Amino acid sequence: MLRIFFIVLALSLVTLVAITGIRGQKGKKPPIEIFPDMDHQPKVKSQVPTGFFADSRGDRQPVPGTVPLGYAAPLSKGGAVADEGKYTAVRFANSTDYADTGRFGDQWGTGIPLPVTAELMQRGGERYAIFCAVCHGSSGAGNGVAGQYGMAAIASYHQDRLRTMPDGEIFNTITHGKNTMLGYGGKIPVDDRWAIVAYVRALQLSQHAELSDVPPEERAKLEAAK
Amino acid sequence: MSNFFPRWANWVPLKLLLIAAVLTTVLTLGVWYYFTPKYTRVGYMPDQPAPFSHALHAEQLGMDCRYCHSFVEVSGHSNIPDTQTCMACHSQIKSTSPKLAAVKASWESGLPIQWVRIHKAPDYVYFNHAAHVNRGVSCFSCHGQINDMATVWQAEPQSMAWCLECHRAPEKFLRPQSEVFNLNWHAASPAAQLAMGTQFKKEWNINPPLTCGGCHR
Structure with a gap:
């Protein structure tokens, strides 16, 4: 009796493991939910379809003809530690102010409508590395990695047309794109766009500077190194 | 008898x-x-409508996580990118590839790409991405070596016991703010991690909730 039991047990265990597999095995089947109590509640969550609307979209599209007023969403709890007090809101705006459009009436304006501090430049550099460097390259020469994969006509910042371009027009290019570049207005908040503009200006200066632009104390170092 | x-x-x-x-x-x-x-969850690796490779984009091209997941630092929900994010490059690069058929269809129709969700917290769990990535918890801690995955699979169980492993001892996982999105960064040794993590925990006043209300409301 015992022998038969152990043989049957061993065979059924082998079968079971053969069917169920082991932990961590890769598979395409949706996970089994053993205790699904209240796991799926009939509420709308971010980027999750819902049965409530006919098109099953949880995130609603604005009704045609909606006029956006702009908004500032507060930073989520636990906001950036390093930037405490500086970036308290994620601002996407659609006013006609210079700070939101880069233009005064139908003229491009120039100047950064935020205090240009070391923090702003650092923020601009970080955002530039995330969103711009892929195409424009980390020095702004238009030699980012996307160019090697078939992205054509990436503008280098180091040409007179872009050196003399008003800040507002650069801001507008980030927001709405230009030629083959699509707009980044939906991804980069207004303040970050200005930070990037400031950083792009610094990049341009870095590749087009005279010795007289260098502060006197640093100039001595440069000349000593020559 | x-x-x-x-x-x-x-x-x-x-x-x-x-x-x-x-x-x-x-x-x-x-x-x-x-x-x-x-x-039940670890190893779940479904087919996606477009075979997007994190190994190609994040590792080989060196793109930052936040190029696509652009609101992870400011929102509780880490967004799956919209179709325009793909098209920013793929309007030109490999624009005729059959692998991009779903992306193109979405771009033309305006309907979202139906990506298959892999990491799912139950609806009574309120996980906040921003609160974690802004406090020295890397993508790596919960999603594994995702920058090397050609097809994404779930690397961690993401069960409550697993959450508590870190909530009880965050010093084992905290990393410098600058390395949160650098998934190839790893502490030199467990001892170094512990020393650094303990320091960060003190400096940043990290005090992860252990009460029910911290994650369940």
């Missing part, structure tokens, strides 16, 4: 007891091994 039961019948109760004990043990081990997200 003395031979009413055969001799072997003396062993039957003991044998039955042994069988019951073995079956109970096997059943207990089976539940322990299989009735856990370590088995």
Whole structure:
């Protein structure tokens, strides 16, 4: 009796493991939910379809003809530690102010409508590395990695047309794109766009500077190194 | 009367007891091994409508996580990018590739790409991405070496016990703010991690909630 039991047990265990597999095995089947109590509640969550609307979209599209007023969403709890007090809101705006459009009436304006501090430049550099460097390259020469994969006509910042371009027009290019570049207005908040503009200006200066632009104390170092 | 039961019948109760004990043990081990997200969730690797490769984009091209997941630092929900994010490059790069058919269809129709969701917290869990990535918890801690995955799979069980492993001892996982999105960064040694993590925990006043209300509302 015992022998038969152990043989049957061993065979059924082998079968079971053969069917169920082991932990961590890769598979395409949706996970089994053993205790699904209240796991799926009939509420709308971010980027999750819902049965409530006919098109099953949880995130609603604005009704045609909606006029956006702009908004500032507060930073989520636990906001950036390093930037405490500086970036308290994620601002996407659609006013006609210079700070939101880069233009005064139908003229491009120039100047950064935020205090240009070391923090702003650092923020601009970080955002530039995330969103711009892929195409424009980390020095702004238009030699980012996307160019090697078939992205054509990436503008280098180091040409007179872009050196003399008003800040507002650069801001507008980030927001709405230009030629083959699509707009980044939906991804980069207004303040970050200005930070990037400031950083792009610094990049341009870095590749087009005279010795007289260098502060006197640093100039001595440069000349000593020559 | 003395031979009413055969001799072997003396062993039957003991044998039955042994069988019951073995079956109970096997059943207990089976539940322990299989009735856990370590088995049910880890390794889930569904086919996606477009075969997007993190290994190509994040590792080979060196793109930052935040190029696509652009609101992870400011929102509780880490966004799956919209179709325009793909098209920013793929309007030109490999624009005729059949692998991009779903992206193109979405771009033309305006309907979202139906990506298959892999990491799912139950609806009574309120996980906040921003609160974690802004406080020195890397993408790596919860999503594994995703920058090397050609097809994404779930690397961690993401069960409550697993969450608590870190909430009880965050110093084992905290990393410098500058390396949160650098998934190839790893502490030199467990001892170095512990020393650094303990320092960060103190400096940043990290005090992860252990009460129910911290994650369940």
